[in-house]
Amino acid sequence: MDANRFDVLIVGAGAAGMMCALTAAQRGRSVLLLDHSSKLAEKIRISGGGRCNFTNLNSRPENFLSQNPHFCRSALARFTPQHFIAMLERHGIGYHEKTLGQLFCDDGSEAIIAMLKSECDAAGVRWCMPCGVEKIERDDEFVVTASHGKYRAESLVIATGGLSIPKIGATPFGYKLAEQFGVPMTRLKPGLVPLTFHPEEWAAYAELSGASLDAVVSFGKHSFRENLLFTHRGLSGPAILQISSYWEQGMPLSIDLLPDLDAHEMFLQQRGSKMLLGNFLAQYLPKRLAEIIAVQWLENKPLNQYAEKELRTLADKLKKWQIIPSGTMGYGKAEVTCGGVDTRALSSKTMECNNVPGLYFVGEVMDVTGQLGGYNFQWAWASGYAAGQAA
Ligand SMILES: Cc1cc2nc3c(=O)[nH]c(=O)nc-3n(C[C@H](O)[C@H](O)[C@H](O)COP(=O)(O)OP(=O)(O)OC[C@H]3O[C@@H](n4cnc5c(N)ncnc54)[C@H](O)[C@@H]3O)c2cc1C
CATH class of the missing domain: 3.50.50.60 (FAD/NAD(P)-binding domain)
Incomplete structure (x- = not known):
């Protein structure tokens, strides 16, 4: 033989x-x-x-x-x-x-x-x-x-x-x-991979590196509710790794940052409150993220100083934050x-x-x-x- x-x-x-x-x-x-x-x-x-x-x-x-x-x-x-x-x-x-x-x-x-x-x-x-x-x-x-x-x-x-x-x-x-x-x-x-954003677009969030929260991340008909992690260059964590395999270059992802909450109702109930927006959001989100959202997405004021429409728009964005990744971390991290x-x-x-x-x-x-x-x-x-x- x-x-x-x-x-x-x-x-x-x-x-x-x-x-x-x-x-x-x-x-x-x-x-x-x-x-x-x-x-x-x-x-x-x-x-x-x-x-x-x-x-x-x-x-x-x-x-x-x-x-x-x-x-x-x-x-x-x-x-x-x-x-x-x-x-x-x-x-x-x-x-x-x-x-x-x-x-x-x-x-x-x-x-x-x-x-x-x-x-x-x-x-x-x-x-x-x-x-x-x-x-x-x-x-x-x-x-x-x-x-x-x-x-x-x-x-x-x-x-x-x-x-x-x-x-x-x-x-x-x-x-x-x-x-x-x-x-x-x-x-x-590359699949099951962290996603990146253009540095100038991500500058506001880069300092959140290490912060994580429970979120629902969606692309088309696919949604995953798991941990979401902020990194220096973008987003990672199981929810992002999962959606990355479905995500297509140039297309937006939608993120629900408050999965169990009715954000509209939440703001409606607090309309007369003198609490600062950042402090209010910090009850539901990591503190640093709450502050960045309050400062970057609106301006950090007491809740009773916002128009109803502004709070409605903010509630929509917290439930459906649309972001377009610039790419992935590639095969080295996939x-x-x-x-x-x-x-x-x-x-x-x-x-x-x-x-x-x-x-x-x-x-x-x-x-x-x-x-x-x-x-x-x-x-x-x-x-x-x-x-x-x-x-
Ligand atoms: C960091 C990391 C963590 C992971 N964790 C998990 C997990 O916990 N659970 C899970 O289900 N999956 C996980 N995966 C995915 C999983 O490891 C792969 O899907 C799985 O190993 C694929 O098996 P495979 O036999 O097809 O390929 P591999 O396991 O990659 O084996 C391929 C083999 O081919 C050999 N080879 C490649 N090129 C040549 C060549 N030219 N000539 C000769 N030999 C060659 C390689 O040396 C290797 O031994 C993880 C992947 C990574 C990178």
């Missing part, structure tokens, strides 16, 4: 690549897992603040963005959060629910990496890392020329992830390979890449390319992007498992 020939060669030993490798190897396939990084699964390690938000109990197709929104259904139904939890429990790894169905490791993300590695090893997966890929060709099989040698494989799985955090090894490898084999792509953009390999060119059952038999794409490299909260790993596990059952 040719020592450099495998049934399945997987490029990218991250979340999706390892899940695919262990699944295929458990079926008795010979598997080579190749990665250019010297450290295994860095994205799992840094995820969830070092505790890896590895799934979400409420995972549903609606939690994913894609130009082909039904594509993810089949894979998500066949590998659910419970399947991953069962694997953790077999390995005695503790976990807890933080909020909104988000599951985190008790003792840090390294436990997940070690678990996946040991499942791969037990199933006989072979490793080649650090190892760069120089060239991929196809005759009757795939021929991969890598820095460590030349390999042949019947099935080739691309699990190289997205573009976020290039300093830990993200590359456009998967997208280039799609192009090489004529597999279409959808537009790429948690994910939105867009990718067009899923209309793939089988939703196996992740195999319709027009290139034997070529599979799994994980973030595809045009399936999860919301914040463990959904991106759930997609990596589910798509890796689906391809591992077929490749």
